[in-house]
Amino acid sequence: MPIVNRVADLHAEITAWRRDLHAHPELQYDVHRTAASVADKLKTFGCDDVVTGIGRTGVVGVIRGRRAGSKVVGLRADMDALPIKEATDLPYKSTVPGKMHACGHDGHTAMLLGAAKYLAETRNFAGTAIVIFQPAEEGGAGARAMLRDGLLDRFGIEQVFGMHNGPGLPVGEFAIRSGPMMASTDTIEIDLEGKGGHAGFPHRGVDTILVGAQIVNQLQSIVARNVDPLDAAVISICVFQAGDTDNVIPQHAQLRGTVRSMSPKVREFLEKRVRQVVEGTANLYGAKAELTYTTGYPVLINEARQTAFAAEIAAEIAGKDKVHNECAPIMGAEDFAYMLQERPGAFIWLGNGDSAGLHHPAYDFNDEAIPVGTSYWIRLAETALAG
Numbered sequence: 001m002p003i004v005n006r007v008a009d010l011h012a013e014i015t016a017w018r019r020d021l022h023a024h025p026e027l028q029y030d031v032h033r034t035a036a037s038v039a040d041k042l043k044t045f046g047c048d049d050v051v052t053g054i055g056r057t058g059v060v061g062v063i064r065g066r067r068a069g070s071k072v073v074g075l076r077a078d079m080d081a082l083p084i085k086e087a088t089d090l091p092y093k094s095t096v097p098g099k100m101h102a103c104g105h106d107g108h109t110a111m112l113l114g115a116a117k118y119l120a121e122t123r124n125f126a127g128t129a130i131v132i133f134q135p136a137e138e139g140g141a142g143a144r145a146m147l148r149d150g151l152l153d154r155f156g157i158e159q160v161f162g163m164h165n166g167p168g169l170p171v172g173e174f175a176i177r178s179g180p181m182m183a184s185t186d187t188i189e190i191d192l193e194g195k196g197g198h199a200g201f202p203h204r205g206v207d208t209i210l211v212g213a214q215i216v217n218q219l220q221s222i223v224a225r226n227v228d229p230l231d232a233a234v235i236s237i238c239v240f241q242a243g244d245t246d247n248v249i250p251q252h253a254q255l256r257g258t259v260r261s262m263s264p265k266v267r268e269f270l271e272k273r274v275r276q277v278v279e280g281t282a283n284l285y286g287a288k289a290e291l292t293y294t295t296g297y298p299v300l301i302n303e304a305r306q307t308a309f310a311a312e313i314a315a316e317i318a319g320k321d322k323v324h325n326e327c328a329p330i331m332g333a334e335d336f337a338y339m340l341q342e343r344p345g346a347f348i349w350l351g352n353g354d355s356a357g358l359h360h361p362a363y364d365f366n367d368e369a370i371p372v373g374t375s376y377w378i379r380l381a382e383t384a385l386a387g
Ligand SMILES: [Zn+2]
Pocket: 102, 103, 138, 358, 359
């Protein structure tokens, strides 16, 4: 039972939606055109209710089945693009300078719209399917904004499912795992204050470049020597700014970076240890360090039961041998993790074929994946709500 027949008919139409979204990328919460287009379509499909403005620019469609039932399942897509200059010559390439759909959220939105159209047309289930279109996945925590606006309680959502395209995974294949699948991401900013002065008399100053360099090294000792080797952790310092010229020891330096892990326990430990290392090292050299530790997306943790269910649906669509049930977790992050903190559910990778990687200027969502992803959403809703 591969692709849903009706979805094969809808393939061209969904592709046209996807390319229109691709040509008109919008960032973060400013997805006004996209959200309006999504809401319009959901209304045209005959959804029982279409609610806009949840989590600022999020959109929700409510589709009730033909048969009575109390179950409610949430299917989630993201709508935002990235501040990247597109480097393709596609006929539908970005028309907005410096913005592009480099993470395939255009494809995610189009596929969920396709599923909504089908589900509203057929309603061959008992209970309610909720289609969720969120803004600001790329660093803006749009999922959390929708949760704070009462998304789950308001619509009675009992379980939630998410999907992301995966470059490198062949089209027609899926990958998923139970438990932690994507990392938590916290950011750190370290402001160092030393004592600037003449570079020929270093003994009269406190060199923030030397102190910063020691901190960069010491931070790596946390991953290498403090975290259990069987646990995953990443600390990357990505900004080191200090100094203006070659004969002055700079008074200030700033380091910025990301701290990632695969478990809430390791995450908590990392914060504690980063503080000790930053403050201790600065102290050792007589500098002052101010650390701003900002908590970002949580670890994305798939629930075992919903993961098995999602894998089963994927196998129905793609065939059992095309579903990788124990894919490796990655240190990237996803704000769908917030939804999984509130409700049981699962996040799945959908093969995007041999495309450029996510967030690459030459990336493009693969339209050949549309029937696969759309069929997955449809069968998932119909099966979860079989009554
Ligand atoms: Zn992304």
